[in-house]
Amino acid sequence: MWQEQLPPDAQHDWLREVFSAYGKVAYVSVPKYRATGKIKGFAFVEFDTPEEAKKTLEVRTFLFPLCSIPGLF
Numbered sequence: 001m002w003q004e005q006l007p008p009d010a011q012h013d014w015l016r017e018v019f020s021a022y023g024k025v026a027y028v029s030v031p032k033y034r035a036t037g038k039i040k041g042f043a044f045v046e047f048d049t050p051e052e053a054k055k056t057l058e059v060r061t062f063l064f065p066l067c068s069i070p071g072l073f
Helices: 012-022 050-058
Strands: 002-004 025-029 042-047
Touching (some): 012 042, 012 050, 042 050
């Protein structure tokens, strides 16, 4: 799953905690700029199953407006 417009202080643990409410999070990647170490404002969150990712999308318009599954939408 792809999540955009993260707060500038977003961390792996915070994302894992937020998304764990919708399924078992298997992996979180928060890309950062090499020169500054600041996050690029987006992250990838992987769930154990596609159904868990889809469950998150059901609430995305309210909680995660810029959340999508690559290749699905």
